[in-house]
Amino acid sequence: MPTIDATTIDATTTDVPTTEMVPPVATSAVLVREARFSDYDPIAALMQRYGMETYAREDWQGLWKGNPVYERRNGAWPIGWVLESSDARVVGFSGNIPVACCFSGKDLTAAATSAWVVDADYRSHSMLLASKYFAQKNVDVLLNTTAIHVAGQIFRAFHAKPIPVEGLETALFWVLDYRGFALSSLVRKGVPLAGVVSYPAGAALSVIAAIKGGALGGRDLPRVNALANFDERFDGLWQQLKERTDVLLSVRDRETLQWHFQRSQRSDGLWIYTHETEGRLTSYAIFQRQDKADVGLTRMRLVDFQSVDANPLVLDAMIAAALRRAKAEGVQMLEVLGFSGSVRSRLEMLAPFRRKLPSQLYFYKALSKELKTPLANPQAWQPCSYDGDSSL
């Protein structure tokens, strides 16, 4: 779910009481208060007015209900904040999703901001939402993994920092349907006669792809399996992954993965590939359908890859499997955002295309003092679309 939409911020549920009931704060005509599940209708209407993707009521509530962190805290967590006008209309919202993390052997809680939207007439009051988000307690890290430019500036003002990993502002991708992809790109750019132009543009893309090649073809790749669900073996792999104490990792046990991807699984928009070594699960990749319907783009994204295998060809094999399936199902492109270190390097070698993102997407603020120095180290991060709200 996008955090802050470019068109909204001038540029970003039952009524279970959350945390202590804090009295609403008024700034003359505008009031900010904790959001309630019963605010769903006006929040969804507001998001729709600004062209943002909205969830069905149950899916929206499911960002918190069933969320392992929210449940462990018995709902003592602000699901977000709303701005109310003097006539009690909801004119702004920012969601606040709890995310379990692990670092240096400690279990941590991150708060991921999500679906930030403010009515155009109340734009300056975005700062009220931001100050609530940044003032929250009982959280170790604040995360924004879907920030647009303005959100990034607001986050910087509140002393959040870009995640210190190179390459995060560049997406890597493969094209499976050159003409279809070209058409959606031309529509997005508002090019006249996009349908006609898409034929030569698609042909040009196919030539570029042929020249750049990519390192996937013509080799024996390790065997990978396609799964429909997360089974108990994911718990075993997570126990191994969390031993890497120097990296801040979002929790990836079976329960959390099931909650995280429940909506995608229901809509048949999730591909899970695994690799086994001596009967044990040692690697997995998760691809999620993330279309852009307004321009006719069909897209799969690699949203997570974790491995305790030393063999880099495991990643190649999973990408190759996803590309075959995407091609067979008529998906126009496969894209990757984020990742670092050897995984990112490998992906850069494999992917024939890249595009510059409009802004740095990933920001964090360490609230725990003991995290400030370690999280300033690039080695502490392996950001990908599993983090924050990018793939919820």
Add this chain to the structure above:
Amino acid sequence: MTSIPQVPSYEDVLPVVYKGLDELNQQRARNQRLQATPECVLYGDTGSLNSLELSNFMVLMEQLVQEKFGVEIDLTEGDPFSSESGHMRTAGTLAEHISNLVREQA
């Protein structure tokens, strides 16, 4: 060389806030520029700054205070946008708040 008061008063800080407003004004249309007065509204229903301008202004003011008084401050703490007590309401409330913050650290 400008002498730096050890414990700057409100009157010492106000010109620094005006300098920030001046830099902000350079990004705004002539007819939308803010007046350098203590009553100049930064945030609130009659304020004209959008969230991006407010964000940039806060960052700028923290830098100016560091340069002028050699003190690191955080303007995001302490409910800056409260209608009753928020220090981001006007140029005057901001100068008062910065003066207090710098005094606390002196």
